[in-house]
Amino acid sequence: MKTQNVIQVEGLTKMFGDFTAVNAITFEVKKGEIFGFLGANGAGKTTAMKMLIGISSPTSGLAKVAGFDVYKETESIKKNIGYMSQKFALYDDLTVKENITFFGGIYGLSKKQINQKRSELVEELGLVDVTNSLVSSLPLGWKQKLAFSVSLIHNPKIVFLDEPTGGVDPITRRQFWEMIYNAAHKGTTIFVTTHYMDEAEYCDRVSIMVNGKIEALDTPKKLKEQYKTDSMNDVFLKLARG
Amino acid sequence: MKIILYIIKKEFKQIFRNKGMLPIIFILPILQLVILSNAATYEIKNITFGYVDLDNTKTSRGLIEKFEASNYFNISNRFSSEKEASNNLLKGAIDAYIYIPNYFERDLQKHKINSVGVYVDAIDGAAAGVINVYITQIIQNYSRTITADFIQVSDAVQKPNIVDSIPLFWYNQTLNYKTFMVPGILVLLVTMITLFLSGMNIVREKEIGTLEQINVTPIKKHQFIIGKLFPFWVIGMGLLTIGLILAKIIFNVPFVGNLVLLYGYTSVYILVVLGMGLFISNFTDTQQQAMFIAWFFIVIFILMSGLFTPIESMPQWAQWLTEFNPIRYFVEIIRMLMLKGSGFMDILPLALKTLAYAVVMNALAVWSYKKTI
Numbered sequence: 001m002k003t004q005n006v007i008q009v010e011g012l013t014k015m016f017g018d019f020t021a022v023n024a025i026t027f028e029v030k031k032g033e034i035f036g037f038l039g040a041n042g043a044g045k046t047t048a049m050k051m052l053i054g055i056s057s058p059t060s061g062l063a064k065v066a067g068f069d070v071y072k073e074t075e076s077i078k079k080n081i082g083y084m085s086q087k088f089a090l091y092d093d094l095t096v097k098e099n100i101t102f103f104g105g106i107y108g109l110s111k112k113q114i115n116q117k118r119s120e121l122v123e124e125l126g127l128v129d130v131t132n133s134l135v136s137s138l139p140l141g142w143k144q145k146l147a148f149s150v151s152l153i154h155n156p157k158i159v160f161l162d163e164p165t166g167g168v169d170p171i172t173r174r175q176f177w178e179m180i181y182n183a184a185h186k187g188t189t190i191f192v193t194t195h196y197m198d199e200a201e202y203c204d205r206v207s208i209m210v211n212g213k214i215e216a217l218d219t220p221k222k223l224k225e226q227y228k229t230d231s232m233n234d235v236f237l238k239l240a241r242g
Numbered sequence: 243m244k245i246i247l248y249i250i251k252k253e254f255k256q257i258f259r260n261k262g263m264l265p266i267i268f269i270l271p272i273l274q275l276v277i278l279s280n281a282a283t284y285e286i287k288n289i290t291f292g293y294v295d296l297d298n299t300k301t302s303r304g305l306i307e308k309f310e311a312s313n314y315f316n317i318s319n320r321f322s323s324e325k326e327a328s329n330n331l332l333k334g335a336i337d338a339y340i341y342i343p344n345y346f347e348r349d350l351q352k353h354k355i356n357s358v359g360v361y362v363d364a365i366d367g368a369a370a371g372v373i374n375v376y377i378t379q380i381i382q383n384y385s386r387t388i389t390a391d392f393i394q395v396s397d398a399v400q401k402p403n404i405v406d407s408i409p410l411f412w413y414n415q416t417l418n419y420k421t422f423m424v425p426g427i428l429v430l431l432v433t434m435i436t437l438f439l440s441g442m443n444i445v446r447e448k449e450i451g452t453l454e455q456i457n458v459t460p461i462k463k464h465q466f467i468i469g470k471l472f473p474f475w476v477i478g479m480g481l482l483t484i485g486l487i488l489a490k491i492i493f494n495v496p497f498v499g500n501l502v503l504l505y506g507y508t509s510v511y512i513l514v515v516l517g518m519g520l521f522i523s524n525f526t527d528t529q530q531q532a533m534f535i536a537w538f539f540i541v542i543f544i545l546m547s548g549l550f551t552p553i554e555s556m557p558q559w560a561q562w563l564t565e566f567n568p569i570r571y572f573v574e575i576i577r578m579l580m581l582k583g584s585g586f587m588d589i590l591p592l593a594l595k596t597l598a599y600a601v602v603m604n605a606l607a608v609w610s611y612k613k614t615i
Binding site: 053054055056057074075076078079081083085087088089090091092093094098101102103105106107108 | 244245247248249251252255256259260450451452454455456457458459460461613614
C-alpha cells in the first residue's frame, strides 16, 4: 500500500542572499507515512516546509507535493494539504464552532459537510461543552488538538505540522500523537517537525537536517543501528554536533 | 462567492466582539464631529478692542458707540495716547485699536478728507484680516450715515456719488461657518476611520500569525480582499449616515442636494480609502507601522484638502499635488451636494476621477498582496 510518493523533492535549495538556508535536499515521502523532519533550531526545517506548502518559492531544485509542482501549482497544492504552524493559528476571538465553520467555509465545504464535520470533531476532541466558548479561553493543549483537527477539515492528502507539540504537557502530547496515528491510518500523510526525540521514535521514517542539508534519513531503528546508540536523542546529538 | 461570505461573517463577528474597538469606531467620530464642528471656526468673536479719541466730539463718540453695539467687539478700552494703545497691543491686552485724530468732526462737516487709523495685531494673519474687515465695515457704514446727515444739515449741492457693492451670499446665505465645516469634517471622519481600520486589519492577522494560515488555504486573493474590506465599506457608509443625521439634528445643516448621489459617490470614494489601507497593510509588518504611515498620509490629506485653507490660494505645485488627494474630491463633492444642490452632471468629472483612483488603488493593493512570503 505504501508505494505511491506523495512528496518528491530533488535538490531543493533556498538562498537568502549569500546564505543558503536549504541546501539541495532530496527525499520522498510515501502515502500514509509519518515522516519526521528533525533538525536543530535554524537548520532550515521551517524554510524547507514553507517551500513545500507553497508560500515560499524555491531558488532551485525540483519538488512535487501531492503531484503538483511547487513553482507553478501552489494553489493546487494548497487544496490538497493541511498546515498547522508553530504559532497557534486559529482565531482567538472566535468560538470553537466559529473557527471550524470559518475554515470549513474557506476550504469550500458545503454547509451540510461543515455541520457534520463540526459535530464529529467536537465529539472526538471532547469539546462539546465548550463549542460556544472563545478559543482564547481554552488551555494550550486543547487549542493545539483543535488546530490539528481543523487542519484536517478538508480531508487533505498531506498534513504539515510545524512543531505541533511545543509547550504542551506529556499527556496531551500522547493524545496528540494518537490523533496523528489515526489520521495516518486513514491514509493521510503526515509531515511533522519536532524537537522531542521521543516523538521521533513514533515516526515511520525521520530525516535529520544540519545546516541546511539532510545528513541522515531512515527509520528510527536503522538510524540507531547505524550510529550505534539506543536512543534517537544520541543519534541527533552526534549529527547535530558534527 | 460563498467563500467571501464566510470571511465577511467572520470579520463582522470579530469587529463587534472587540469591545475596545467599537467605541473607537462609533463614539469617537461622533464626539469629534460635535467638538470639531463647534471649535473649528473662522468666525472671529470677542475682539478686545481699544481706541484713542483725540477729537472727542459727538461724531467721534458716535463711532465708538457703533463698536460697542457690535456683537464682535468686547467693551472698548479708551487710551489717552497712541503710545499707550500701541503698548497694550504689544502686550496682547487688546487685539486692535482705532485712532481718531483731531478735527475729525470738523473735517467731515467740511467734506475734507480725514482718516481713522486702524491698528490690528496681525500675528494670526487670517484673523487680522477678518478683524480689519469688521472694523472697516463699521467705519464705512458710520461714515455713510454721518455724511448723509451733514449733507442735509448743510444743504449742500454736492451729492455723494459712490459706487456701492451689495454682497449676496449664495449657497450659504447666512455665512454660517458650521454649514461650511460640518460636511467637511464628516468627510474626515469617514476617511480616517475606514483608512485606519482597513490599514490595521490585515497587518493584525500578520502579527498574530493567522495570515500565514490563510495563505496556505486555496483561498483566492480577490476573495480574501473583498471579504476583508467589505465590512469596513459598510462601516464607512454607516458612519456617513450617522454623521448626516447629526448634521441635521445638532447643526441644522441644510441638505439641498440629492441624497442618492451622495451615497453613490461615497460608496466609490470609500473604495479608494480601503485600497490605500490595504496597500499600507501589505507593506508593513506591525500595526504600529501601519498606523504611523496611515497617520502621515491622513495629516497631509487633511491639510491639503481645501477643508481649512482654500486650494486656490495654495502655490501651483501644491494645487497640482491635491489632485492625488482623495479627501479633496470628497470635500468638494459633499459641499456641492449638500449646500449647492448640484446634480449628477455637475459632480460627474470629480466622480469619474475618484472612480479611476479607486480602480488604480485597488489594483495596486491586490497586486501587492502576496500569498507567499
